[in-house]
Amino acid sequence: MKGLTSRQAEVLEFINRFIKNNGYSPSMEDIRIFFGFRSPNAVTCHLRSLINKGYLSKEISKARALRLKFSSSGYGIPVLGKIAAGKPVLIEDFSEGFLFSQEEMKGVFALKVKGDSMKDAHIYDGDYVIVKKNVDINNGDIVAAIVEEEATVKYFRRIKNKVFLIPANPSYKSIEIKENFILGKVTGVFRKL
Amino acid sequence: MKGLTSRQAEVLEFINRFIKNNGYSPSMEDIRIFFGFRSPNAVTCHLRSLINKGYLSKEISKARALRLKFSSSGYGIPVLGKIAAGKPVLIEDFSEGFLFSQEEMKGVFALKVKGDSMKDAHIYDGDYVIVKKNVDINNGDIVAAIVEEEATVKYFRRIKNKVFLIPANPSYKSIEIKENFILGKVTGVFRKL
DNA sequence: TTTACTACTGTATAAAAATACAGTATAATA
DNA sequence: TATTATACTGTATTTTTATACAGTAGTAAA
Numbered sequence: 001m002k003g004l005t006s007r008q009a010e011v012l013e014f015i016n017r018f019i020k021n022n023g024y025s026p027s028m029e030d031i032r033i034f035f036g037f038r039s040p041n042a043v044t045c046h047l048r049s050l051i052n053k054g055y056l057s058k059e060i061s062k063a064r065a066l067r068l069k070f071s072s073s074g075y076g077i078p079v080l081g082k083i084a085a086g087k088p089v090l091i092e093d094f095s096e097g098f099l100f101s102q103e104e105m106k107g108v109f110a111l112k113v114k115g116d117s118m119k120d121a122h123i124y125d126g127d128y129v130i131v132k133k134n135v136d137i138n139n140g141d142i143v144a145a146i147v148e149e150e151a152t153v154k155y156f157r158r159i160k161n162k163v164f165l166i167p168a169n170p171s172y173k174s175i176e177i178k179e180n181f182i183l184g185k186v187t188g189v190f191r192k193l
Numbered sequence: 194m195k196g197l198t199s200r201q202a203e204v205l206e207f208i209n210r211f212i213k214n215n216g217y218s219p220s221m222e223d224i225r226i227f228f229g230f231r232s233p234n235a236v237t238c239h240l241r242s243l244i245n246k247g248y249l250s251k252e253i254s255k256a257r258a259l260r261l262k263f264s265s266s267g268y269g270i271p272v273l274g275k276i277a278a279g280k281p282v283l284i285e286d287f288s289e290g291f292l293f294s295q296e297e298m299k300g301v302f303a304l305k306v307k308g309d310s311m312k313d314a315h316i317y318d319g320d321y322v323i324v325k326k327n328v329d330i331n332n333g334d335i336v337a338a339i340v341e342e343e344a345t346v347k348y349f350r351r352i353k354n355k356v357f358l359i360p361a362n363p364s365y366k367s368i369e370i371k372e373n374f375i376l377g378k379v380t381g382v383f384r385k386l
Numbered sequence: 387t388t389t390a391c392t393a394c395t396g397t398a399t400a401a402a403a404a405t406a407c408a409g410t411a412t413a414a415t416a
Numbered sequence: 417t418a419t420t421a422t423a424c425t426g427t428a429t430t431t432t433t434a435t436a437c438a439g440t441a442g443t444a445a446a
Contacts, residue, residue: 024260028433141386190292235423257403
């Protein structure tokens with residue numbers, strides 16, 4: 001894989017971001033406008049370089065048919081760091097990583113929380129818990145489990161050979177369950193506003 | 194979400210597969226040829242139905258600019274519905290939609306919250322707020338804004354021509370800012386566990 | 387010093403792709 | 417029974433998009 005000039009890297013980066021934000025490839029005209037080129041040929045040349053160097057492929061004469069060979073893993077939500085004075089024009093430039101990258105989403109599902117049994121852990125009715133399957137679970141972790149054919153969210157506690165689900169609200173009782181009814185570990189909480 | 198006719202489902206399925214195989218959206222002509230339609234309008238009508246029923250979006254007059262709202266290729270986190278007794282083998286089968294689908298992630302970034310100025314709105318130190326750019330903001334919405342070169346999260350309130358940021362914690366004061374320092378509307382809160 | 391690569395301007399044209407509009411036929415719904 | 421929705425045909429037109437070709441200017445290696 002050959003190196004890119006800084007300008008070529010900028011173009012590749014733009015294509016990456018565009019696809020991420022819009023779900024489809026930019027047209028050459030989109031690229032031309034973004035960089036302020038007065039000629040469409042400026043784009044043609046840059047794309048040719050990126051294709052020759054193996055970062056990109058495209059179908060001839062097809063509209064918006066760019067394909068990234070190496071997606072810069074930028075799926076997910078960029079986490080914004082410090083904002084430079086004035087205007088945060090290109091937020092992505094200040095990114096400190098990503099939330100919900102493809103890697104993080106593997107083996108993950110969400111459950112909508114009903115009731116207030118976990119309110120002391122700041123998990124409220126209507127929140128979504130993000131559950132990861134097949135990970136180690138330790139005492140004190142929050143887990144999702146099946147209790148009476150319903151999914152529930154509780155603290156996990158193993159005492160000797162028994163597994164208990166403990167709510168984060170003293171007005172609910174702890175219950176004992178079989179370990180194989182545990183769906184996974186709660187790795188996050190999300191609330192729509 | 195409305196149901197699809199079998200023909201509409203076929204078209205959606207084709208678009209899905211095409212994007213998966215090619216990395217870019219099919220053109221209406223690609224769809225026409227695949228199904229053997231003699232008129233481009235057949236495609237137009239099918240796409241309109243899919244868009245009306247919420248399965249698809251597209252940009253007018255743009256080539257290959259279809260965007261799937263629910264990519265079956267597993268973008269986003271599936272929200273699990275009722276769980277049948279025993280094991281939820283194929284979670285996607287019980288899916289009630291997706292969290293963080295590509296559509297939802299468009300124009301979105303995250304900010305890590307510092308301090309407890311929004312704790313009465315259940316937003317705590319260390320949480321991430323999900324911020325959407327370029328959306329309408331109304332009184333009472335939670336917004337992210339730049340105050341003294343730092344990003345902050347506060348309630349939004351417009352009184353006449355002035356814009357105020359109001360914390361959800363009585364021990365902090367409200368401040369007035371210029372409207373163009375508002376980054377976007379907070380559409381969600383996420384907490385890593 | 388010639389050659390090659392980068393990074394473009396500028397104009398013109400071709401092709402691909404989307405849309406507009408006028409219809410037809412059938413089945414389902416009110 | 418009238419209305420609406422589905423599922424198309426057919427033609428024409430517009431818009432978008434890609435490409436072609438002729439140049440300019442700067443840098444860097446051979």
